Amino acid sequence: MSPRRPSSPAPLIPGFTLVKPLGTGGFSDVYLYEQHRPQRKVAIKVLLADVSKDDARKLFETEANLMAQLSSHPYIVTIYQAETTEDGRSYLAMEYCSRPSLDARYRRGVLSVDEALTLAIQLCSAVHTAHLAGIVHRDIKPANVLTTDYNRPALTDFGISGTVGSHAAGMSVPWSAPEAFEEGLPPGVRMDVYSLGATIYTVLAGHSPFVHPGQDNSQAVLIERICNTQLRALARADIPDSLNQALAVAMAKDPESRFGTAAELARTLQRIQMELGFSVTEFEVMEDPAAEAAPEEEGEATRVRSVTSISDAQRPLSAGPMISFVPGQRPKDSGNSRPAKPKVAERFVAAPSDAADSSQSPAGDQADAPAAENEARSFPKIFIVVGIILVLLIGGAVAVNRLLPQDERTTEGGLPITASGDPKDPLLGGTVPMVENFKYSTVGETVTFRWENPEPNQGDFYRWAPITATDKGEVQQTKSTSATTAIAEGGQTCIEVKLVRDDGRISDASKFCTG
Structure with missing residues (x-):
């Protein structure tokens, strides 16, 4: 060095x-x-x-x-x-961000799952906002995530960024996607999604995804592993399979197998928070970061661009995309008590009807109040009844709209955030079959298990571990339909095997023991 x-x-x-x-x-x-x-x-x-x-x-x-x-x-x-x-x-x-960067923090000790998920969703919201503006970061890594005085993450160093479709030199190898090493390929949204996944993996593992402790980790070796080696699952006892699945999808070798947007990754991480009983972190994204501000009607008025906070802590795990909202509607509190970075004293979310007049001062609103009250008193009752009926009809239409699949909903008043159908959400995707037809043979002090994949797909691999009635050994990964382990003390030797698709979906565990 x-x-x-x-x-x-x-x-x-x-x-x-x-x-x-x-x-x-x-x-x-x-x-x-x-x-x-x-x-x-x-x-x-x-x-x-x-x-x-x-x-x-x-x-x-x-x-x-x-x-x-x-x-x-x-x-x-x-x-x-x-x-x-x-x-x-x-x-x-x-x-000036006075606290240690994310790079310094994970080197002192890995982050908890709760903190890592919160941080990841916050970063996804920053990256998705950049993507909506047509900007690809291209160098997302722990060192480029600073920490503010209020202990909030702050993404920085857009020095090698480019607009979508452009290409610029420069990258940080350990967190770069495989296609970043191909000549002439322009940067894309899914490259940033990969780097987000790699950053999350790093703070949970204590090292970048393809560093193998105690082995050769030179730059050339890292590039070869990034391009050709399967991602090792995080073996921490507190990390659920669903999080390993999400990271596998985010860091898939084929860009088309990854989450299509940072918003899709955030949606899955929110579901994992719910699965684990954590507070659901808000996903904050500008409705339209590239749009020009509307003309001000009053010279001294100040317009605050609305921020859409997306959270839905009450949505069941089996429901549709968590990132869905009625544009302009104030979102419900997610229960996340962590304060947002105070850019301004307050953040406002204007309803669509206020969009053209959100800059009016409170004094002006008060001045109009008496006239409005008098008008209401003289308003014919028949109009009130008609108004109530219209409200009920509109409310029913909105309710039906929210029950429709994401791609069939109508949206107004802002940029809709929709999840693409490809790749499948690893928590809601098609069923992955369990392996079957176990056989075994013993040689000396070891036993070799063999199994069959009932529906082989290109890119399939397996995660297996020796198990006992009360414990589970180290999880290992293989492309082969066999695994060898030491004979257990006291009789039976048991193993569990999970089939993993290339897009990160995973089967339930198949378990088998020697006679």
């Missing part, structure tokens, strides 16, 4: 006082400054003076523009300003 490059001399920036260096990168250095007005600490990323001006400056300005589009999201680092120093270096002033 090459030694870390020392930071370049920090520039003098009017209105800011240098505090200390924070880190170095390939194209830039990051420093902690004290901003004078308003008085606060900020992280400033400064482009190196000796890099190619045209290419590096264009990349740097692209990062500033991309992050500016997204930085109002509660889980994306906020950008304050982008300028040029007196000596001609571009810099980016952004929110």
